Amino acid sequence: MARAALVIQTSFLGDVVLTTPLLTHLAARGPVDVVTTPAGGALLESHPAVRRVIRYDKRGAQQGVSGLRTLAASLRHEQYEAAYLAQGSWRSAALAWLAHIPVRVGFDTSAGRLLYTEQVVYRTDWHHAERLHRLAARDPHIRTPAPSLLSRDEDRAAVTALLATAPFGRAPFIVLAPGSVWATKRWPFYAELLASLPAAYGIVVAGGTGDRELAAAIVAAAPDRVLDATGTLALLASAELIGRAAAVITNDSLPQHLASAMATPTVTVFGPTLPAFGFGPLAPRHAIVEHAPGLECRPCSAHGPQRCPRAHFRCMRDIIPVTVAAALQPLLSD
Numbered sequence: 001m002a003r004a005a006l007v008i009q010t011s012f013l014g015d016v017v018l019t020t021p022l023l024t025h026l027a028a029r030g031p032v033d034v035v036t037t038p039a040g041g042a043l044l045e046s047h048p049a050v051r052r053v054i055r056y057d058k059r060g061a062q063q064g065v066s067g068l069r070t071l072a073a074s075l076r077h078e079q080y081e082a083a084y085l086a087q088g089s090w091r092s093a094a095l096a097w098l099a100h101i102p103v104r105v106g107f108d109t110s111a112g113r114l115l116y117t118e119q120v121v122y123r124t125d126w127h128h129a130e131r132l133h134r135l136a137a138r139d140p141h142i143r144t145p146a147p148s149l150l151s152r153d154e155d156r157a158a159v160t161a162l163l164a165t166a167p168f169g170r171a172p173f174i175v176l177a178p179g180s181v182w183a184t185k186r187w188p189f190y191a192e193l194l195a196s197l198p199a200a201y202g203i204v205v206a207g208g209t210g211d212r213e214l215a216a217a218i219v220a221a222a223p224d225r226v227l228d229a230t231g232t233l234a235l236l237a238s239a240e241l242i243g244r245a246a247a248v249i250t251n252d253s254l255p256q257h258l259a260s261a262m263a264t265p266t267v268t269v270f271g272p273t274l275p276a277f278g279f280g281p282l283a284p285r286h287a288i289v290e291h292a293p294g295l296e297c298r299p300c301s302a303h304g305p306q307r308c309p310r311a312h313f314r315c316m317r318d319i320i321p322v323t324v325a326a327a328l329q330p331l332l333s334d
Contacts, residue, residue, distance in 0.1 A: 002030030003081035005136075008096060009036050010056055011087040012181075013235070014279065016040040017257040018129040019086045021145045023049040025137045026084070033078070035071075035095070042235045046150045058091065072098035084135045088112055105135050128278040146282060149261040151240035158237045159244065166227040168202025173227075174328075175204050175245040175264075176218060177255035179211035182304035184313065185251045187269040189321050190214070191221040193249070196325035198332065201246060204229050206238055206255055247331050249324060252279065252304070259283050265331035267324060271316035272304040287327040291315045 005026045009019045016036055026032045027049035034041075034050055038060075041053040056062055056071055068091060076099045083096035085106030093112025096104045106112065108119040120135055133144040166173070174197060178190040194203065202225060205215040209231035219226045233241060242248055242255060243262035250256045252270050259266040260282035268281050270290040277299075280288060291298060291314070298315045300308075308315075 003079065004031035004033055004051065005029070006075065006078070006080040006083045006096070006099075006101060007032060007034045007086055008083060008092045009034060009040065009086040010058060010089075010092060012254075013039055013043060014254045014257040015087070015128070016043050017147050017149065017254075017261050018127075018279075019132050020044075020047065020049070020147045020149065020261065021129050021133040022084065022086065022136060023047065024145050024148065025133060025142075030081075033080070035075075035092075039235065043149060043239075046152050046236065047148070048150060056095075068095060069098060071095060075099035075101070085110065085112065085116065086132050086135065090115075107131070107135075124278070126278060127280065127282065129282060131278065146263070147257065147261040149236065149239045149258070151236045151243070155234065155237035155240045158233060159240045162227070162229060162232060162241070163204075163244075166202055166204070167224050168227070171200065171202045172246045173202035173204050173244075175206050175242055175248045175250075175255070177206045177248060177250035177253065178214040178218065179207040179230075180251045180253040180304070182253075182272075183306045184272045184300075184308055184316070185253060185304040186214070187251055187271065187316050187319060187324075188313075189319075189324075190249075191217045193321040193324055194218065194222045194225070196321045197328070201332075202227065204241065204245070206230065206233075206241060206248075247328055249328060256281050260286075267327050267331065269316070269319060269324060271313075271319075272298060272300045272308075273302070274299045277302065285331050287331060289319060289324050289327050291318055 031051040033052040035054045038055045041055040080101045082103035083101040088110025090112045093115035097115045104116045105118045106116045107122040109122040130144040204227045207230040211230045215228045215230040239258045247265040248259040249267045265285040266281040266283040267287045
């Protein structure tokens with residue numbers, strides 16, 4: 001029987017979703033376990049490629065050196081064949097090293113690379129899902145599979161119950177995801193966008209509890225058409241909701257990656273960041289809306305700062321609602 005592989009991915013939730021092609025590839029060889037954050041574990045707990053999710057609360061109950069050593073000791077007993085460092089910090093590298101995993105594979109740009117036994121070139125011209133997949137799949141003829149998630153019965157039931165309360169009845173719907181952890185990634189005109197969206201579609205606003213103020217502005221613009229789902233669904237249930245949508249309009253944030261995993265047509269609005277960073281939409285049908293070339297301050301950072309460094313926020317404010325609606329229209333056509 002093949003020894004298990006370990007994937008360590010304790011970064012953002014979008015990165016967790018983009019790690020699923022790597023998990024799918026490794027699962028064809030043998031068992032795969034994943035070390036991830038408690039929130040990341042919620043996304044992967046039902047994934048068919050994952051044997052076991054190991055939650056690492058690195059900023060909570062397991063923080064610090066003692067938490068790292070305790071987790072490493074438990075991993076050591078599993079006698080993993082190899083570790084794939086999808087998150088490249090010193091802490092992740094030290095975890096694999098302290099666990100005595102003989103093969104430790106990660107990117108040549110990672111902070112923890114000195115503890116790797118094998119360094120893989122980080123290709124800036126590839127999508128991050130492909131970069132992660134190529135940690136294990138070295139044959140260039142092997143196609144990178146799409147990201148994937150699997151909702152559970154309780155997720156499907158929760159979404160069905162939520163949609164039963166929608167003011168638009170059984171009409172098809174479009175999901176709007178106006179939030180982001182990074183403030184400058186939030187396109188500010190979702191409420192104004194409603195007037196340009198096809199009237200035959202209902203609207204569902206998705207996001208976490210922190211997005212409720214954004215959702216309230218959208219609901220106020222068309223209360224007889226909009227269902228506020230922010231803060232009401234678990235992560236996999238949110239993926240299920242997106243999977244049932246006719247399309248998703250989102251920022252460069254987690255809902256875009258959930259849509260990629262559920263193959264839902266996606267319009268992504270990019271502001272301070274660029275799709276060329278490798279984190280664009282991967283749904284079979286998608287569109288990207290961004291500022292026209294020539295804005296010299298764009299991109300301003302890898303993630304998007306909390307405030308515009310130039311105080312004008314033109315990378316987002318110059319994108320008008322009719323432009324986003326026009327990008328959506330072809331995705332709704334059969």
